[in-house]
Amino acid sequence: MLELEVKEMIIEVLQLEDITAADIDAEAALFVEGLGLDSIDALELGVALQKKYGITLSADSQDTRRHFASVKALAAMIASHRTK
Secondary structure, eight states: OHHHHHHHHHHHHTTOTTOOGGGSOTTSOSBSSTTOBOHHHHHHHHHHHHHHHOOOOOTTOHHHHHHTTOHHHHHHHHHHHHTO
16 A cells, blocks of 8 residues: 555654554644654655655645645655656
8 A cells, every 4th residue: 555655665764763654644744743744854755755756846846745744645646646
């Protein structure tokens, strides 16, 4: 399942040793509330997305902010990228 893959990527890339994929709510916010990630985390995730899926994101794009809203949003963006 793509959401599980995204959760595992977040844990691996950000070295979240105390968190399992089951601990991450796919609907919860990734930044500030929810998982509590910051802009450095976003940059690291962006690099990981580019390496793993070939997806390039613009840091100041509203679309990027929407895609990074939750695990579910990231998974949907990856899925739509795969079908192009």
